[in-house]
Amino acid sequence: MRLRVLALSFLLSIGFGLIVKNRVHAQGAPQRIEIVAKRFEFAPGEITAKKGVPVTIALTSEDVDHGLKFKELNVSLIGKKGETKEVTFTPDKAGTFVGQCASFCGSGHGSMKMTLNVTE
Numbered sequence: 813m814r815l816r817v818l819a820l821s822f823l824l825s826i827g828f829g830l831i832v833k834n835r836v837h838a839q840g841a842p843q844r845i846e847i848v849a850k851r852f853e854f855a856p857g858e859i860t861a862k863k864g865v866p867v868t869i870a871l872t873s874e875d876v877d878h879g880l881k882f883k884e885l886n887v888s889l890i891g892k893k894g895e896t897k898e899v900t901f902t903p904d905k906a907g908t909f910v911g912q913c914a915s916f917c918g919s920g921h922g923s924m925k926m927t928l929n930v931t932e
């Protein structure tokens with residue numbers, strides 16, 4: 813019985829912690845999206861942001877230099893091998909945008925793409 817109460821309060825405190833964390837996240841710093849780039853793909857390959865809400869993209873280039881460019885949104889960053897580079901921007905239009913690797917990384921470079929969905 814005592815164990816059950818302990819387990820329940822433990823679960824409740826985790827749940828409460830998550831709620832507080834999400835609330836702080838929503839009000840404070842920009843939405844942060846972590847992306848890993850390696851020949852010849854981005855993971856995740858599709859991300860979502862909200863129009864008018866600042867977003868930080870943190871790009872980690874695993875194997876060689878990679879970059880990420882959303883031409884229509886005027887967003888571009890170049891990453892060095894083994895490093896994480898960040899760019900913060902506020903999407904000013906809704907839609908589906910194709911991100912392209914912005915640093916030549918080999919034979920599959922031209923098809924190294926990802927999708928950014930910006931919702932209203």
Ligand SMILES: [Cu+2]
Nearest residue numbers: 913915917921
């Ligand atoms: Cu590339």
